[in-house]
Amino acid sequence: MTTLLTDLARQSLAALRLLLVMTVLLGIGYPVAVWGAGQAFGERAAGxxxxxxxxxxxxxxxxxxxxxxxxxxxxxxxxxxxxxxxxxxxxxxxxxxxxxxxxxxxxxxxxxxxxxxxxxxxxxxxxxxxxxxxxxxxxxxxxxxxxxxxxxxxxxxxxxxxxxxxxxxxxxxxxxxxxxxxxxxxxxxxxxxxxxxxx
Amino acid sequence: MSDTAGGLLSLAALLALLAAAYVPLGDHMARVFTSTRHLRAERAVYRLTGVDPDAEQGARSYATSVVGFSAVGVAVLVGLLMAQAALPLHRDLPGVPFWMSVNTAVSFVTNTNWQSYAGESTLGFTAQMAGLAVQNFLSAAVGLAVAVALVRGFVRSRSGTLGNFWVDLTRGTIRILLPLSLAAALLLVAGGVVQSFADSTISTLAGHPQVLTGGPVASQEAIKLLGNNGGGFFNANSAHPLENPTALTNLLQVFLILVLPVSLTRTLGTMLGARRQGLAVLGVMTLLWTVSLVVTTCAEVGGHSAAARAAGAAMEGKETRFGEWASALFAVATTGTSTGAVNASHDSLTPAGGGAVLANMMLGEVAPGGVGAGVYGILVMAILTVFVAGLMVGRTPELLGKKINAAQMTYVALYTLTTPVLVLVGTGTAIARDDTAGALGNPGGHGFSEVLYAYTSAANNNGSAFGGLTVTSDFFQVSLALAMLLGRLVPIVLVLLLAGSLARQGTVPRTSGTLPTHTPLFAAMLVGVIVVMTGLTYFPALALGPIAEALS
Structure with missing residues (x-):
């Protein structure tokens, strides 16, 4: 049981780091890229x-x-x-x-x-x-x-x-x-x- | 053109698009999860994360990673939602209350995307894109990873490992979900879906104030559908004209919902080295889905309800540009997968139509199921089917060269019990409470259906709703969050333990006595097992709700 918990704690640290990296990539980079490319469509992207x-x-x-x-x-x-x-x-x-x-x-x-x-x-x-x-x-x-x-x-x-x-x-x-x-x-x-x- | 011809042509166009994507996308996904090469971007991710990408994990370690990753995801998202007032682009909105944050975080991390909030009046843009949309990607990637781990359990022989969760997660995100989402988001923008970072208030033509809501909608919409998440940027979800402006974007959305779960059956066949097995699984999924589509379409187009007869057509809760055909198609696609996005009010569907989409979820999300979840769900049912077949002929059951023994059947039995227990105990508990009557949006049997639908949707990680039910009380927030969490993680852990036990076995050679599992006979048996299991479990509950309403 204790090994499982130590493993969980160690894995959770990796999880946190991966989540932060992915948040920058998917949560900021991706929508901004779509917004930038969307400008090519003029007012279609603006409703x-x-x-x-x-x-x-x-x-x-x-x-x-x-x-x-x-x-x-x-x-x-x-x-x-x-x-x-x-x-x-x-x-x-x-x-x-x-x-x-x-x-x-x-x-x-x-x-x-x-x-x-x-x-x-x-x-x-x-x-x-x-x-x-x-x-x-x-x-x-x-x-x-x-x-x-x-x-x-x-x-x-x-x-x-x-x-x-x-x-x-x-x-x-x-x-x-x-x-x-x-x-x-x-x-x-x-x-x-x-x-x-x-x- | 008549409505019928248009509806049938739309369906034909959808099937043509899915058929065109099937082989290239399915084989691409198989390569992604079998390749030994890491992309440069992925190496960068592994370095930043501190993960050794070439280390293999056993079942327990893999499962621990999934659980740890989910726990961290929930904790971070709760914090982000509660603190949204301090984030940029918060639209002057306050932090989300605690239990609503917990419910929402669990909902998005478990790929359910049940929504107890209204997007446009609750969330700022940062919370949506850096909080919710990130989990849209990652929860779908978790589903892919678990499915792939189970397939490896069948493929590997006398092996103690199932792969590396962090590698599977990263590859699924970077090589599959992100590029497809980028392409889909741009198509959606071209079709008129909004992608902006500001709201504006205007005076309408008749002189009323109206807020023209903006936001990073197209980017979120693409992964919402592709990842089978389903959480709408706006409260009305894909019925909202800014999320789904035309019948053309609607077709694209239905395609995005179905393309990964359908193509994954090709991935399954390719990875197993048994393509006909993948086709047999696809056949089972297609049959179940088609039955649901026929029932729902007939009920909606035929207008078989009191309201439809009074109004002349079943248009309550449906958008003019979609009509009954495209609304029925969307409803069946979204509930057959674990998506849960809606382009019409499911609460206002005819009794038979609403009952069919409810039953679609009760099948256990295998027609064709969520991203990854559909594949592991149907493989579990396939094990149950060979077990039943083995009992009939008195042989030790085998599936894909693996013996199904007591250990495997224990995991399978627990898997098949988990969701029904959550649905039925949740529904029963909610109905037994005095204050539930005040939360129902409709009287009589339909009110019961709202509660049954809520727990079915949550425990199966679908996320669509009979939206008339008010779910903002602490009881509903907590109990539905528990149903989502346990409905996701318990089956995943069981599937991984099952995969580990299969990988440890050797492969038994095929003999003349081996039951072939790629034949129409087996596929029919599999359909039978799924239908009988679902019927035995849920018929009494369905009889109290939609069946009673349809017959009254």
Missing amino acids: QPVRLDGEVVGSRLLGQHFEGEKWFHGRPSPQAYDALASAPSNLGPSNPELLAAIEQRRAEVAQREGVPAAEVPADALTGSGSGLDPHISPAYARLQVPRVAAANGLGTDEVERLVAAHTVGRALGFLGEPGVDVLGLNLALVHATGGTGGD
């Missing part, structure tokens, strides 16, 4: 900031909280797209709380968009995996076109063109699902109306 009149108004990757008539709305986010609190709802598939939330959202969206409740797509009724989903389904975007067009004084044709221009297809044509970039679309609305954003 792809989106600008309006030179001012950063968001990241192309992060969803934002939009409410009111004139915006396209993103998916439900209990944390209102707070990027310091990324999380799903973690409500289970039979949880009455989730079922009630889905029914309530269905009624709200149907009323807001003036459509039958049955037409509201699933992504408008459910929270995402991060609470920061930057996309909505093309179906949910189409549902919002008449309201957004009217609120911004634009023709539905023009708004539909904007939706199409901000629809991201499947990656490489087959990976994942198509989605509409809500921030990019709303930014295009601002440009189309000559506005400056804000509520």
Whole structure:
């Protein structure tokens, strides 16, 4: 037993030294090297900031909280797209709380968009995996076109063109699902109306 | 293109990538662990560490090194997390509380990466990259080392040694994990994953404040997946758009999760000089994984839950850009390996989908299992299988030229008992406590599933969660840390002692009476043993949780 303990102590010293060496290599050298090489990708390594009149108004990757008539709305986010609190709802598939939330959202969206409740797509009724989903389904975007067009004084044709221009297809044509970039679309609305954003 | 065609094509693309990597990567790893040459960088590491790289270790010494290295890793990481306020790039965050630090340190050192904290609101950049990411590398390298030591136990004859832990650890890190991580991290940056050292606060288009979180995400993401660690830089893990921005990065992530465990079966075959044995093991892993994938995909895409029926699709907890197919694929890959990263909320999966990923972990992480851990896990199950087969025909069981005697079976029996005891005792104890009811995120059977999932994930060193469970109480922090620690080190020590006992034996010659272990018949038996063992152990617990929910 004592030999085992002496051995453990001796080995632990080697362990500590190895850990320190590896921390310098893997904990500092490696991320700094990736950061340095990542500079070649420009703003892709910096979260792809989106600008309006030179001012950063968001990241192309992060969803934002939009409410009111004139915006396209993103998916439900209990944390209102707070990027310091990324999380799903973690409500289970039979949880009455989730079922009630889905029914309530269905009624709200149907009323807001003036459509039958049955037409509201699933992504408008459910929270995402991060609470920061930057996309909505093309179906949910189409549902919002008449309201957004009217609120911004634009023709539905023009708004539909904007939706199409901000629809991201499947990656490489087959990976994942198509989605509409809500921030990019709303930014295009601002440009189309000559506005400056804000509520 | 339809969702189904896209989903099947994605799967085909994944399999093509894995097939392309299989032989070159598998053989590279075999060379890494059999070569007698040291790289100059490695010699420098050995000098700085004071290790003689040409000294061989027996099983006890090798095991002592693993345990000592893990203990030091936990102690240093606890200190680093608690003292993070004094470190650079701390983002004005305070030190991590003691029990949370202990839980997190154990979690990362044991390759579990269970997270009782939220990355973006708890940790500074130095704690993430110099603390957690370092253990991401080293814990994966420990898994590789142990697997290689067990393979040497089969290969060596009348030998008292299994190799040198420090050399195996260093080589695994420098020749395998670091170069692959560098390449993967750059691909991830190209795909849009953030790599920066600053947050910024902006006013959104609608005029709300939003913090654009930055950080060394891509570098951490690469090893998080490659090393089957799974600890997210952010709380939402790979569902977070800054960790996993597109369906293309998602495919890359699933590939990174699977590539080492899958290719290691080639390494196994090459090192044993029995390539068909490696293929047989891969076949077993693939079969188990495929069953889980089919069940999960059907459940998610088919929307078989009350919430999915109410909403029209099982999209709660899933990101639009991934959808059901890519979320199901990720969930099965992450639980079949010991990764535990998630790109969707497992708590919100359909009952059958959530049950399948839970069962995937209960298989003992052998489909295809963690980096290294999958190989040693399935070899242990293979020993159990030849034992059962030996009982049927009344012969002394043999595997790969080694006799399986009472000593070996003792280690195997203890190995197969360790994880179930931790899972079932942990779950039972937690459920029996009055205050657990308040920690559950969901009512009814699903709440029970959350607790069962937590201890299954911890003891199998997976790290994914039914995240609705609040695990910040001292009871959960300590009991889950114990499950992770014992679930990692006890099997490792048993595997090394088993390896030592095998290496000491001579090799028995093959005769006409030897049960061949590379055939479909043996592979089918191995699958049967794994499934029966898992079923006998966990069926009652599964019946109370996901099965009850699926049937209600």
